[in-house]
Amino acid sequence: MSATIRDIKAATGLSLATISKFLNGGNVLPENRVKLEAAIKELHYEVNELARGLVTNRTRTIGVVVYAVENTFTGTLLKYVGESLRRRGYGMLICDSGNDEEVEARNIKFLINKKVDGIIVIPVSGRANFLEPAKNAGIPVVLMDRNINGEFDCIKTNNRTASKRAVEVLIDAGHTAIACIGSESEYTGKERLLGYKDAMEAAGLAIRPEYIKRGTHSIEFGSTAMQELLELPEPPTAVFMTNYEINLGSVITLHRLGISCPEEISLIGFDDLILSHIIEPKISVMAQPMKEMGERAAETLLKHIEDSDGEAAPEEMILSAKYIEGESIRKI
Amino acid sequence: MSATIRDIKAATGLSLATISKFLNGGNVLPENRVKLEAAIKELHYEVNELARGLVTNRTRTIGVVVYAVENTFTGTLLKYVGESLRRRGYGMLICDSGNDEEVEARNIKFLINKKVDGIIVIPVSGRANFLEPAKNAGIPVVLMDRNINGEFDCIKTNNRTASKRAVEVLIDAGHTAIACIGSESEYTGKERLLGYKDAMEAAGLAIRPEYIKRGTHSIEFGSTAMQELLELPEPPTAVFMTNYEINLGSVITLHRLGISCPEEISLIGFDDLILSHIIEPKISVMAQPMKEMGERAAETLLKHIEDSDGEAAPEEMILSAKYIEGESIRKI
DNA sequence: CTGTTAGCGCTTTCAG
DNA sequence: CTGAAAGCGCTAACAG
Numbered sequence: 001m002s003a004t005i006r007d008i009k010a011a012t013g014l015s016l017a018t019i020s021k022f023l024n025g026g027n028v029l030p031e032n033r034v035k036l037e038a039a040i041k042e043l044h045y046e047v048n049e050l051a052r053g054l055v056t057n058r059t060r061t062i063g064v065v066v067y068a069v070e071n072t073f074t075g076t077l078l079k080y081v082g083e084s085l086r087r088r089g090y091g092m093l094i095c096d097s098g099n100d101e102e103v104e105a106r107n108i109k110f111l112i113n114k115k116v117d118g119i120i121v122i123p124v125s126g127r128a129n130f131l132e133p134a135k136n137a138g139i140p141v142v143l144m145d146r147n148i149n150g151e152f153d154c155i156k157t158n159n160r161t162a163s164k165r166a167v168e169v170l171i172d173a174g175h176t177a178i179a180c181i182g183s184e185s186e187y188t189g190k191e192r193l194l195g196y197k198d199a200m201e202a203a204g205l206a207i208r209p210e211y212i213k214r215g216t217h218s219i220e221f222g223s224t225a226m227q228e229l230l231e232l233p234e235p236p237t238a239v240f241m242t243n244y245e246i247n248l249g250s251v252i253t254l255h256r257l258g259i260s261c262p263e264e265i266s267l268i269g270f271d272d273l274i275l276s277h278i279i280e281p282k283i284s285v286m287a288q289p290m291k292e293m294g295e296r297a298a299e300t301l302l303k304h305i306e307d308s309d310g311e312a313a314p315e316e317m318i319l320s321a322k323y324i325e326g327e328s329i330r331k332i
Numbered sequence: 333m334s335a336t337i338r339d340i341k342a343a344t345g346l347s348l349a350t351i352s353k354f355l356n357g358g359n360v361l362p363e364n365r366v367k368l369e370a371a372i373k374e375l376h377y378e379v380n381e382l383a384r385g386l387v388t389n390r391t392r393t394i395g396v397v398v399y400a401v402e403n404t405f406t407g408t409l410l411k412y413v414g415e416s417l418r419r420r421g422y423g424m425l426i427c428d429s430g431n432d433e434e435v436e437a438r439n440i441k442f443l444i445n446k447k448v449d450g451i452i453v454i455p456v457s458g459r460a461n462f463l464e465p466a467k468n469a470g471i472p473v474v475l476m477d478r479n480i481n482g483e484f485d486c487i488k489t490n491n492r493t494a495s496k497r498a499v500e501v502l503i504d505a506g507h508t509a510i511a512c513i514g515s516e517s518e519y520t521g522k523e524r525l526l527g528y529k530d531a532m533e534a535a536g537l538a539i540r541p542e543y544i545k546r547g548t549h550s551i552e553f554g555s556t557a558m559q560e561l562l563e564l565p566e567p568p569t570a571v572f573m574t575n576y577e578i579n580l581g582s583v584i585t586l587h588r589l590g591i592s593c594p595e596e597i598s599l600i601g602f603d604d605l606i607l608s609h610i611i612e613p614k615i616s617v618m619a620q621p622m623k624e625m626g627e628r629a630a631e632t633l634l635k636h637i638e639d640s641d642g643e644a645a646p647e648e649m650i651l652s653a654k655y656i657e658g659e660s661i662r663k664i
Numbered sequence: 665c666t667g668t669t670a671g672c673g674c675t676t677t678c679a680g
Numbered sequence: 681c682t683g684a685a686a687g688c689g690c691t692a693a694c695a696g
Contacts, residue, residue, distance in 0.1 A: 002468075005674065015682065015683045016683085017677095017683055017685095020676085048386075050385045050446070050447050050674090051673035051675085054386055054672090054674070054688050069401070069407050069414070070404065070407040070411040078428065079400070079402040079430065083430065091442050092426075092427070095423070096411060098415065109378060110423050113379050113381040114382070115380065115381065115382050136376040248606065336690085337689065346667090347666060347668075348690080349666065355691095360665070379689090379690080380689050381690095383690040386674090387692080388672090388692095
């Protein structure tokens with residue numbers, strides 16, 4: 001169907017080696033350059049990257065595995081990762097795990113078989129064995145957002161510290177009955193809960209078990225957890241919501257029940273994605289530096305690939321989340 | 333680095349042909365099957381899809397090019413497309429065009445060079461020449477959401493009819509001063525504006541030029557357009573917002589200016605993505621069948637690939653958007 | 665059922 | 681600067 005280098009050879013009379021050299025930016029005689037350019041245009045020739053990759057053992061393609069593509073957080077990260085990779089001349093092969101660990105494991109194998117030069121993962125959960133095949137194949141891996149066990153490079157934010165800071169904002173506003181809604185299976189959920197406890201303890205406040213809600217990373221859970229908190233005999237006066245989906249779910253419940261924020265309940269959330277700007281009132285949040293995370297992940301991975309620095313010790317890069325003030329916290 | 337079929341040969345004593353046959357699901361003697369499985373596990377053998385693709389001329393991979401990955405609409409579509417493809421044994425190679433037509437054109441070439449079996453595109457705009465290379469290479473293409481010029485298969489919704497219906501809902505509620513905010517460069521923007529006009533004309537209502545706002549497909553534009561409408565000497569009593577981003581932008585403005593909906597202004601929007609459920613009040617919308625669109629796109633493309641039906645006439649599949657009632661329309 | 669052989673389209677020595 | 685030849689890892693005849 002499509003033209004090959006042999007068709008170019010037939011059209012120009014040049015040898016395969018010369019054509020290949022030209023395709024890869026090498027020097028050829030001006031007259032040959034003209035002939036080649038004409039033949040390539042004429043025949044709609046495009047390099048077959050399969051063949052090229054087979055011999056060079058490099059595909060200039062990075063696999064990116066995300067736990068859910070439809071998620072705004074991962075979508076935003078993908079955007080920045082993709083931009084960085086493109087700038088460096090790499091393509092991106094995105095795989096969606098659909099929050100399913102089996103699919104995630106298959107995605108990794110798929111990418112290995114496709115001979116990607118490296119893999120970036122925003123993992124579904126905290127189990128790392130699914131990355132074994134990449135390790136065996138010698139393919140560098142960089143994790144984002146959620147760390148696993150220190151075996152791989154990881155770009156993340158100071159989840160625990162930032163969470164402590166978030167809760168301190170509530171405490172500084174005079175709140176003492178502070179609840180926390182978080183995801184239970186993920187790395188970030190665990191870290192952020194620890195930050196919550198850090199702040200409470202540092203302030204000498206009691207941690208009431210009924211104020212800690214843990215469940216899935218979902219709008220649904222955020223919604224029901226908030227409702228349960230409100231139905232307690234002594235509901236909290238402030239809530240720390242530890243991820244974007246929980247921010248959304250919580251706010252849905254408040255709207256549904258007609259509870260006003262910050263008058264009746266104060267909120268602080270995590271992640272400053274578009275929603276935060278549209279919800280009334282504007283929620284105060286700890287914002288993760290999305291662009292920087294994406295860029296750092298791409299750069300770190302490419303450094304490994306291009307320096308092929310064998311077995312460098314895994315690095316953990318921790319970026320700082322920033323406090324963005326909204327109007328969701330009442331001083332008492 | 334990784335094991336090849338030759339390593340398996342050395343480990344088992346079998347021939348390349350037998351091993352290949354086994355890898356592709358062929359029958360081998362039970363004892364050989366045992367040997368092969370052991371060797372494969374032992375050596376962490378994984379097929380090199382580059383080599384396989386080179387000889388079979390099929391990669392079982394579909395390229396998907398979207399105008400913006402971080403966009404919830406495309407993310408949702410990607411999710412369903414990906415699920416369908418996986419179910420059929422195909423992988424998905426996602427490329428983000430970042431709303432840039434040059435990047436989009438490069439993405440198509442990238443996918444061709446990677447020898448994908450087919451391409452699904454949610455295009456940036458209405459210019460089709462960027463798909464020429466795919467045509468030349470004989471790679472089937474299916475468009476989603478935005479049609480281009482009838483040269484390719486396309487899965488979309490009844491934008492014009494659905495828009496007419498949306499405006500009729502406003503008219504039926506007694507509104508006559510109805511504005512429309514839409515994107516100007518895209519196929520969907522144009523179609524939806526036509527639907528608006530259809531409804532206005534059918535009802536014998538004047539179409540006031542100052543009530544038609546056209547600009548980019550963005551939250552920013554939705555936001556400023558709504559503001560401009562409100563500042564008119566005679567502001568509209570109802571607004572038809574023709575895409576998701578414009579829904580968001582418009583609502584942000586209302587919130588910022590403290591204008592209440594539906595008391596002071598009535599709204600109807602397009603697309604029922606998560607935001608609609610969190611915004612107060614719940615916006616009435618025309619909802620596109622996201623899952624069906626994704627599935628149909630995948631199925632249509634695979635049919636072309638697997639039947640390799642040469643030059644079948646391009647098909648346009650039109651799905652119906654559904655009216656979802658919210659609380660954003662006041663009867664007058 | 666198994667083995668031998670040729671070749672997919674490209675890059676890469678190594679000579680010239 | 682150019683060319684001839686070998687080979688990346690796999691599949692696909694064809695024989696046996």
